[in-house]
Amino acid sequence: MNELLTPAEMGRADALAGNAQALMDAAGRAVARAIMQRYAPCSTLVLAGPGNNGGDGHVAADYLRQAGWAVTVRAWNKASVAEVARAGLVIDAIFGAGLARDVSPEVAALLRAAKRLVAIDVPSGLDGATGAVRGYAPQAELTVTFFRAKPGHYLYPGRGLCGELVLRDIGLPGSVLAQINPQTWVNGPALWHLPARAPTGHKYSAGDVSVLCGNMPGAARLACAGARRAGAGMVTLAADAPFLPPEAGLIVRAEPLEVLLQDARRKIWVCGPGLGPLAGHKLARLIAAGRIIVADADALTACAGAPEKLRGAAVITPHEGEFSRVFGSLRHDRLSAARAAARATGAVAVLKGADTIIAAPDGRAAINANAPPYLASGGTGDVLAGIIAALLAQEMPAFEAACAAVWLHGAAALKVGPGLLAEDIPAVLGPLMARLRPPFNPADY
Ligand SMILES: NC(=O)C1=CN([C@@H]2O[C@H](COP(=O)(O)OP(=O)(O)OC[C@H]3O[C@@H](n4cnc5c(N)ncnc54)[C@H](OP(=O)(O)O)[C@@H]3O)[C@@H](O)[C@H]2O)[C@@H](O)CC1
Ligand SMILES: Nc1ncnc2c1ncn2[C@@H]1O[C@H](COP(=O)(O)OP(=O)(O)O)[C@@H](O)[C@H]1O
């Protein structure tokens, strides 16, 4: 159920399944049930559009009436703002997957008048492929969608407009997915497996991560803490100058980068957090040396307007500001922009934010949905870069490593709770990862 289907892919699923009438009956019934489970009977107005979304609305009205509800159905172009405003509950069945252009000001005025609104499939005006609003889209209390959710249910602003999202099975067989071959998922443990630790492993076999340290050493140290707690066997803070670390166990090397690169075991590098103006030069050096690189923060800023300089990095982790600096301003379709960035650089692109997108150069993409808003706190991105590096060091493929790290980062933040500081995240990673790793069974070895 992790797959996300664009409206176009959902159309193909419908066509492959065939029995349109039965699907519509199941969809309308699912909407009526979801409403009856959450609301007391009240004067209900269905705004029905010209396509199948409107058809679902008619069916839902029939089921609600059978249950004794007072329901009026109005065609979307016949309803008045006044009757919408009077209704106790409005069921928005105007446009769903067939939204083809911006909604008109007249439709927007109708939807705006609703006091309480339940959306069928999507709030009308919400682009299911991108999460963008086309003209206007109302705030729903509840959105009932069918078979598989859409990217727009998980991407802001759409995610915020859906209210509670309910996904219902309507009898469409999962086997149609084999023909559609969806390439977008909600991020979660079903997409990746954390590597097992061999009982005979040593610190280098669990992975060696080096973190470049520059003029803001706190950021690099946070990345080190993330990497150490996410299971890297050896983590080195590569400082250019002698540096006294307060935490025991953090290995600091003050040799020049060229000297450190002579050690072939130093395969995985975090380049960027707190690195300062030398970040561009150091990134180029690491790429030339064929290292596996997580490029973050200052390394991204050093590539402003020059995404080709990131070719050779394994994972890039821009927030929206850094992304815009490198790739140009982000418009309404961040999912496509992240995919294009991954294609252009050959790196897995992690576009960070409330709805972090992880995109692979081959077109796969995951949208993360478990991160609480208090994760937005200085330094949490540095910790994330370290977690990704640690999972790369444990030989997870780049897309899976980035997805797993983003999910663990969000889950860790939830576990810490409000008031979180970046340095709280590493401490809770161990127990979280222990639950997800394959069970350790000596008999297997
Ligand atoms: N598997 C599933 O999930 C199932 C899904 N089902 C349901 O089907 C829904 C999709 O149905 P759908 O394809 O008929 O499209 P829908 O959204 O009703 O709109 C199309 C109409 O709107 C019009 N139109 C578009 N934009 C407009 C605008 N801005 N302003 C004005 N008009 C606009 C467009 O006009 P046109 O562009 O052709 O001029 C066309 O007439 C889906 O959301 C779900 O509810 C279930 O029934 C069964 C299983
Ligand atoms: N509203 C939000 N909800 C959930 N997570 C968020 C939100 N805003 C930002 N984040 C997450 O917080 C982290 C911030 O990283 P970043 O912007 O690099 O900050 P820093 O440079 O201070 O480490 C990212 O993982 C991002 O996905």
Ligand SMILES: [K+]
């Ligand atoms: K709708």
